[in-house]
Amino acid sequence: MTTALELTRLGYSCTILEATSSAGGRNRTIRAGDIVNETDSSQTCMFDFDDDLYFNAGPARIAHHHEFLLGYCREFGVALEVFTNDNRAALMHSANSHGGQPIVSRRVHADTRGNIARLLSMAVNQSALDAELTAADKINIIAMLRNFGDLDGSLNYTGSARGGFPGQEDVGSRQRGERVNPLALQDLITETFWQQRQGFAHGLEQQPTMLQPVGGMDRIARAFETRVINDLVADAQVTEIRKTANGVRIVYNRLGAPTQLDADYCICTIPATVLRNIVNDFSALHRAEIANFNYAAAGKIAFQSRRFWEQDHNIYGGISWTTQDITQIWYPNNGLGQTSGILVGAYIFGGSAGVNFAGQTPQQRINGALAQGSNLHPEINGQAARGISIAWPKIPFQLGAWGTSNPATLLTPDENIFFAGEHLSILQGWQEGAILSAYHAIDLIVARDSA
Amino acid sequence: MTTALELTRLGYSCTILEATSSAGGRNRTIRAGDIVNETDSSQTCMFDFDDDLYFNAGPARIAHHHEFLLGYCREFGVALEVFTNDNRAALMHSANSHGGQPIVSRRVHADTRGNIARLLSMAVNQSALDAELTAADKINIIAMLRNFGDLDGSLNYTGSARGGFPGQEDVGSRQRGERVNPLALQDLITETFWQQRQGFAHGLEQQPTMLQPVGGMDRIARAFETRVINDLVADAQVTEIRKTANGVRIVYNRLGAPTQLDADYCICTIPATVLRNIVNDFSALHRAEIANFNYAAAGKIAFQSRRFWEQDHNIYGGISWTTQDITQIWYPNNGLGQTSGILVGAYIFGGSAGVNFAGQTPQQRINGALAQGSNLHPEINGQAARGISIAWPKIPFQLGAWGTSNPATLLTPDENIFFAGEHLSILQGWQEGAILSAYHAIDLIVARDSA
Structure with missing residues (x-):
């Protein structure tokens, strides 16, 4: 076009x-009554009819510097709103770490920065980097690292308010007397998952501000x-x-x-x-x-659900990550505060997980997304229903993502x-x-x- | 209430x-025709009449974990949308650094992380932290740091795509053959401004997702x-x-x-x-x-303007920082893509800058905000007009922020x-x-x- x-x-x-x-x-945006035909199946979208209940089955975000696309949006009068990649209230989940319990993203970010700042300030003060840093540099970098990692006056990292307070993600203790215990450095670096996840939203195409058209x-x-x-x-x-x-x-x-x-x-x-x-x-x-x-053999699945992520966990938009095949859970960035929303229960970029997803029947995909998603959000089983999926390798005239x-x-x-x-x-x-x-x-x- | x-x-x-x-x-939200009375002046808001042309003169953002306030929004049906604190296309400006030229935020973030990762990986590989790290830890932390800072295979940091490409903030070179040169570590740590600014949006109250009510x-x-x-x-x-x-x-x-x-x-x-x-x-x-x-002697000033920040610089919402008295420039998070918007030309938290701002006449505040703002955005002089300010120490029945x-x-x-x-x-x-x-x-x- x-x-x-x-x-x-x-x-x-x-x-x-x-x-x-x-x-x-x-x-492609899927709404109530829309039909998704794949090469060997057909699904009808059973969402309620509502302007905010939609599923962007293909592209779903726009980088702020994608200026030709955004220029057309401006020219055509397509209204825009913010899309959130990095929500510190979202979850990061590895089946192999932390007893399989999901960790609130703010903790991973705060504790990663805290540990890095602690170790580097230690090395600086042990003169390990004197070949790189002048005496003035050392004073300045220590000052910067204290802020970067929220170190204490002794340049230790013993946790940070940045990581939140116990229970905050659930009901919000307002006393704030006690901070959540920091994650151990070892737990933050053992797996590829933890090594790589904090870099995602720093990539040029994924940095804030990300955008989406209002309405789909x-x-x-x-x-x-x-x-x-x-x-x-x-x-x-x-x-x-x-x-x-x-x-x-x-x-x-x-x-x-x-x-x-x-x-x-x-x-x-x-x-x-x-x-x-x-x-x-x-x-x-x-x-x-x-x-x-x-x-890429990418695929997605979406459910209509009560917004338990907002109401019970203060998660407004953004993405949770998991090592499971579903890879990501996306919370809607539109209709914030409403009763119902469309939860993307899986966004699989490709690879064997994508091939497997494409090979499943729509009902198998629903079952899998609910089973895996419940490891991050137990509520998903009772709340998320009417799932509809798309596996791009099986969409006629596309046959790939x-x-x-x-x-x-x-x-x-x-x-x-x-x-x-x-x-x-x-x-x-x-x-x-x-x-x-x-x-x-x-x-x-x-x-x-x-x- | x-x-x-x-x-x-x-x-x-x-x-x-x-x-x-x-x-x-x-x-308090100020719109066309509203009157701002201070103890010794009176201003009338001359914005055009439009639902998206408003100025949140008091609180302007809500942390996602402010769950009692958000609970009332949900109960009352107050629609919410995302407020952006950390926009990597926004600017960071110190009068004393980089020849007084503003730096696009993505460069500061990418190069700070890059330099920290480079130095820490060097210290790790020089065995400077062997008392802290096992052999396995060292391998894992190096893998993490490569991602954290976008280091190259030799663990050097020579700039990153995360920092963007020359001219991208203006017209977008699509070739991407050449990356923007990284900022020197020394330039990123010399001033308190640079030492502290990259921590702001990590604070618990300022982390994403931040929210604002639709409409003010x-x-x-x-x-x-x-x-x-x-x-x-x-x-x-x-x-x-x-x-x-x-x-x-x-x-x-x-x-x-x-x-x-x-x-x-x-x-x-x-x-x-x-x-x-x-x-x-x-x-x-x-x-x-x-x-x-x-x-706090906080104050703000807002102007109606062509959205030059979006149209010419790909800045959609968020905040630019400066060492000047105006402290911050806020870009509207609503009405993205429209022709006109309300630019907050100064948000002064208090201190002597706030006292000075309160002591100025409305016209002096306008003149100051345009003069200082033009060091970040020269366009501000020709585009931003009809400024209206509020100095909370002089607002009757408040007398402070x-x-x-x-x-x-x-x-x-x-x-x-x-x-x-x-x-x-x-x-x-x-x-x-x-x-x-x-x-x-x-x-x-x-x-x-x-x-």
């Missing part, structure tokens, strides 16, 4: 062939669609992509009837997983890259056929990447026509 | 004497007021607080006429700064604590007079503190009546 919109603005005439009834692809991610798809609707042919399943003497010929089925469309150029944004099974005239090199392009191979040949056109999509960008898996890739294709076409 | 609401629920009859036309005190903080005051409106006497300025044989007598002026009210108990929530000038029968100890209770002394005597009643307010809580300056203090007073009354 980006290429059609922008090429039209440049004076080109465009036709968008959309395989389904509505454009947007993996930008598909507000963006619908806003684009409205602007290209006259050029859009829905329910058009491409069956052949051919080269002609001076251009391209696309053959597609629409409502059972084969149709052909001749054009100067084709910009093909079909995922490689789907494209590899469409009859084409591509070069051997292009075919090979398409055939071997890897995609996002590209994970490094593109090369597909960045260059095959005669008059150009390729675009998130999988061909430096931001794979992000909507901004799809836009950047569209711009790349547009640039190539404009350059050719200007030559 | 909390005491009246809850005591009424317990069967008591209550009367609220409110000095102004509307209850809520420092919970006074949605909470209005929701309370609706529920106690039958017991509320507005425009009632208390002039005397007296003890009687079996209770209390309050004398107040209303519309120029003195009135007296006899009751079993008084719960006095008048700020100490105001209370010390009201005729009373308090004990000498209570009088002394009231007379000497200190308050929040209590800063440790309460003692005022926690105990003076015969039938009980005291409450944020200044008497463990959460001074927070609305949750005012509620906790109200509960304390209620508990004392209920206990006495149960004796």
